[in-house]
Amino acid sequence: MSPRREPNAADGVHSDVGEEPTAELLARIRRGDPDAFEEVARREAPRLYRLALRLTGNPADAEDLAQETLVRALPKLQGLEGRAKVSTYLVRALGNLWKNRLRSRSRSKIVDWFRGRKGDDEEEGPTLETAFADPGPSVQEALEEGDRAEAVRRAVARLEPTRRWTLLLREVEELSYEEIAEMTEVPVGTVRSRLARARDDLRRLIEIENV
Amino acid sequence: MSDRQDIENRIQDYLDGRMDTGERAAFEQQLEGDAGLRARVRELQAAGDALRSDAALPAGFHARARERFEQSRSPRRKVAARGFPTWQFAGVAASLLLVGVLFYPQLTNILEGNAPVPTASEASAFSGESAAADRSESFADSDTTPSDDAELRAGEQAPGRALEKRETSSKPSPPVAPEPADEPAPTAAAPRKRTQAAMAEQEAFGAKELTAQQAGADEKKQDAAKIAEPRQAPVTDGNAAAASGAAASESDEVTETSDELVESLNRDRFRNLRTPGMASSAQPVVTRSDKEAEAREKAARMNDLGYIQGVVEEIMGRTPLPAGVAVAGEVRLIQDEETWKALAWDDWSVDFSTHSVVLLGPRTPPLDCDGVVERLEGDRLTLVLLSPGDALHGCAIEVDRRVQHVEVLEP
Incomplete structure (x- = not known):
């Protein structure tokens, strides 16, 4: 058993590293060149989509989020040097877009929950699933299918948003505590506590459905 | 720091590579002799691996992305976005009408x-x-x-x-x-x-x-x-009658809004806690019903996860409150945005012009966020907590701004 590995191609992390988007390429994107856009999008989309999928737990939402990130963020890219900064910029943009969506969505969703949803859930009273419902089968259903990895991913999609984002920045993007702290604009200690709670919640989320 | 907390911290440091060589060696030695600890670490590593696994892009992703990009850069869309032709047409149409x-x-x-x-x-x-x-x-x-x-x-x-x-x-x-x-x-x-x-x-x-x-x-x-x-607008007499009606209803406003608020507090969310047959609008005080045991069980299950059960307008999500920030009887009512942001994730947009946030703290004594509205008297809201359990992180409840005092009672 070993602790966390450094990112490498074998993990499927950063395996899509290619040439840096040149200033000329970025300028073409800003001018509206679809070929330039697609060239950069093809490099960045896989990791953005994966992150979006873990965040949303839903392929359709993930595609929409990843595409919106690319469409909105790439034309604003200028003066960035190095792929690391480009990817960080896109991850940050994706996170902001997601949080904006979540903010409006969760408000309406939770209010709907309180104000009366039709169906069996209402009669049963609110449950974890109804309160934080995401499309698709529940964790329990996923476990019944014997797909633990899928259960983990669905459990993650039910984590409290702040912790979910922090956990994914660490586990998927493999950012350091310091990088996460910079991106989320919180102290490193907060990153640490959020990660601890996220992992604890994740374990409980899976266990409780497994009983 | 408890032993459990200490071990969790060490697991995290180990997983995240934040141990030096000596610490890592010592921890790995501990892992070899502790099957439970080993399983715990493996479980978390497996979870991480599941999250890092590749996710294949849906077919046609790039074509759709390109299409969205082209649409976003379309000059025609930009004109439409400014809305000038649309408004011009609407103006002409309105004039003709x-x-x-x-x-x-x-x-x-x-x-x-x-x-x-x-x-x-x-x-x-x-x-x-x-x-x-x-x-x-x-x-x-x-x-x-x-x-x-x-x-x-x-x-x-x-x-x-x-x-x-x-x-x-x-x-x-x-x-x-x-x-x-x-x-x-x-x-x-x-x-x-x-x-x-x-x-x-x-x-x-x-x-x-x-x-x-x-x-x-x-x-x-x-x-x-x-x-x-x-x-035709109501004639003067009608206006007077309407005004009279408004005044009459205004005179009952305090009573009605109080009833409405309590009703809204308990609508749906605590349906199964009400006494069967209780007239919802006539009785503002919610009493715990025979179904409370069931609700307790459900709530306990929920609260074991640390998830929040809101009671008023909206729940804010499980908030990472400082431990011990509030205990029963010492809840904290946040009425300004800056304080809220300092305590919780500011992405939960709260309209502090109309609402406040009640923070219910974690632990000490075990305090969870599942409760019922016991009563609302004037600007004083009393909550009774249910199923105190191992609430993890406390929670926040958005309440109407009229609520100025919140009392939380343990059952």
């Missing part, structure tokens, strides 16, 4: 053949004017005859008819003011001029012609009233 509404009575009369036919003397009196202008003058004249004055005053209360008057006077009608007894009540300078001229003309006309003219005008006014009727 307004003109149509204003002229509808006249158009109706013309189409139905009810327009008064000017007599030869009228024609001579208004020589040089078109037939349409002639009809307008005739309409204006008849509107301002003394016999119609009272009706016009009443008509001033009706927006539809006021609009009609504006059309003839080409400027807004002023409020009706007391008029000299011997003079008609023109509503504007232009009609006044025309009225005086018309009166002179009418005096010159024979009584028969005058009667016929007024009859035609009365018919038009009736038609106009029919047109305007749906848009």
Whole structure:
């Protein structure tokens, strides 16, 4: 058993590293060149989509989020040097877009929950699933299918948003505590506590459905 | 720090590579001798691996992304986004609609053949004017005859008819003011001029012609009233009645809003906690019902996860509150945004102009966020917690701004 590995191609992390988007390429994107856009999008989309999928737990939402990130963020890219900064910029943009969506969505969703949803859930009273419902089968259903990895991913999609984002920045993007702290604009200690709670919640989320 | 917390911290440091060589070696040695710890670490590593596994892009992803990019850069879309053509068209359409509404009575009369036919003397009196202008003058004249004055005053209360008057006077009608007894009540300078001229003309006309003219005008006014009727505002008496009703309802506002708030607090969310058959609107105090045990069990399950059960307007999500920030009886009411942001994730948008946030803290004593509204008395809200358990991180509850004091009782 070993602790966390450094990112490498074998993990499927950063395996899509290619040439840096040149200033000329970025300028073409800003001018509206679809070929330039697609060239950069093809490099960045896989990791953005994966992150979006873990965040949303839903392929359709993930595609929409990843595409919106690319469409909105790439034309604003200028003066960035190095792929690391480009990817960080896109991850940050994706996170902001997601949080904006979540903010409006969760408000309406939770209010709907309180104000009366039709169906069996209402009669049963609110449950974890109804309160934080995401499309698709529940964790329990996923476990019944014997797909633990899928259960983990669905459990993650039910984590409290702040912790979910922090956990994914660490586990998927493999950012350091310091990088996460910079991106989320919180102290490193907060990153640490959020990660601890996220992992604890994740374990409980899976266990409780497994009983 | 408890042993459990210490071990969790070490697991995390190990997983995240934040141990130095010596610490890592010591921890790995501990792992070898502790199957439970080893399973725990493996479980978390497996979870991480599951999250890092590749996710294949959906077929057609790039084509759709390119299409969205092209659409976003389309000049036509930019123009549409500014909305100028749309608004221009809407303005023209609105103008046409307004003109149509204003002229509808006249158009109706013309189409139905009810327009008064000017007599030869009228024609001579208004020589040089078109037939349409002639009809307008005739309409204006008849509107301002003394016999119609009272009706016009009443008509001033009706927006539809006021609009009609504006059309003839080409400027807004002023409020009706007391008029000299011997003079008609023109509503504007232009009609006044025309009225005086018309009166002179009418005096010159024979009584028969005058009667016929007024009859035609009365018919038009009736038609106009029919047109305007749906848009009529309540007449003064009606307004008074409405105002009276509003005042009456206002006098009950405190009682009603209190009832409404309590009702909203408990609607749906705590349905299964109510006494069966309890009239929801008549009884603002929620009592715990026979189903409480079931709710407790469910809540305990929920709270074991640390998820929040909101009680008022909205739950904020499980918030990473500082441990021990609040205990039963010492809840914290946050009423400003900055404090809230300092304590919790600011992405939960709370409108602090209308709402406050009640923070219910974690542990010490075990305190969870599942509760019922015991009562609301004035600005004091009392919650009774259910199923105190191992709440992890506390929670926040959004409450109406009228709530100024919150008391939390343990069951």
